[in-house]
Amino acid sequence: CAACGACVQACPARHSIQNGQHIYDRAGCNGCGTCAEACLFGALELAGYEMTIGEVMDTVRRDAPFYRGVGGLTITGGEPTLQADFATALAAAARAEGISVCVETCGYCPEHALLTLAAYTDLFLFDIKETDAARHKAYTGVDPALIIANLRALDAAGQATMLRCPIIPGFNDRLEHMEGIANIANTLSHARGIELMPYHPLGQGKAERFGLTPNKSLPEHAMPRKDVEALLTYLQTRTDVPVKVG
Ligand code: SF4
Ligand code: SF4
The missing domain is CATH 3.30.70.20 (Alpha-Beta Plaits)
Structure with a gap:
């Protein structure tokens, strides 16, 4: 300035x-x-x-040559289900033009919002932040029961999911959490994979730009590769669902 x-x-x-x-x-x-x-x-x-459905679709169509049958529209956030009607209308518009739709969600929303959206969605990228209920409540402020119930509802509806698991040193970089992720994945019929997402500190700068106070309890540096590999290797021994690092 x-x-x-x-x-x-x-x-x-x-x-x-x-x-x-x-x-x-x-x-x-x-x-x-x-x-x-x-x-x-x-x-x-x-x-x-603010944008209209038509304006978003104009942008989506401009990128269509890059999809080449594997890409498409990813509706993310924030949290798309906070604008569930808009997200559903957008997904429907994309589907109507043969564009595949992916939705990224934290899963903490009314079940009907997800199931309605699922009618026009090819894949949900579904957050699993912490599998110990007490820790989940302490870290995020909410009980995970609704989130897990929503994941199971999507699975029961035949919806493909990718479990996205942020890993933050000092918070959830534990083998028991990996075990918990495997236990969830192993009971799903339509889980396509698990993605471990190692912590990086870029979000701290973003928080400052939005006038938020950076969380001092978070690490200053990205998670060491060897620590990520150790969790990946362990998780791969606990499930047949494909696991990768995102
Ligand atoms: S933020 Fe305001 S004061 Fe700073 S450079 Fe921009 S216009 Fe000028
Ligand atoms: S500070 Fe807010 S209200 Fe004022 S001009 Fe900028 S965006 Fe508009």
């Missing part, structure tokens, strides 16, 4: 220059983006904007 003050002129209610420093007050910001347009130094960025 060059402290030029252009954003202050664009939106004096939210921006100010104090002691030569740019101050941004997020409270009450309606996300119109006028200040970001006024900033010639690229210091402000509008993250997220």
Whole structure:
């Protein structure tokens, strides 16, 4: 930021220059983006904007030559089921044009939202963050019972899933958790695979950009490769579902 003050002129209610420093007050910001347009130094960025189904599909169609029969539309977030009606309409529109649809979800949502979406979805990328219920509650704030019930409901409906498992050193990089993941995968009929997703610290910088306080309890560095390999190797001995590192 060059402290030029252009954003202050664009939106004096939210921006100010104090002691030569740019101050941004997020409270009450309606996300119109006028200040970001006024900033010639690229210091402000509008993250997220509203689109219609037609506008999203225009973008999806532009990428169609790259799909080559294996790619398609991935609806992710945030959490797509928080906008379940939009996500379902978008998936239906893509399917109607023969574009395959993948949905990434944390699974913590009403069952009907997932099952409705499933009618137009080829694959769910389904988060499994922690298989110990007490730890899951402590780390995420919610009980995992609904998440697991939703995963089983999708499986019972014949829906293909890929279990996506973020691994964070000091939190869930335990063999018992790998055992828990295997136990879940082994009871599913349509699990296509398990993807271990080792921690990296890039999210910390992203949190700062959104005005959030970075979580100091998280590691500063990416997870060492040898630690990832050890968990991968163990998990592969506990299940026949294909496991890979994402
Ligand atoms: S954020 Fe951009 S427009 Fe605002 S003071 Fe800094 S450089 Fe100028
Ligand atoms: S996005 Fe709009 S409301 Fe928010 S700070 Fe910028 S100009 Fe003001």
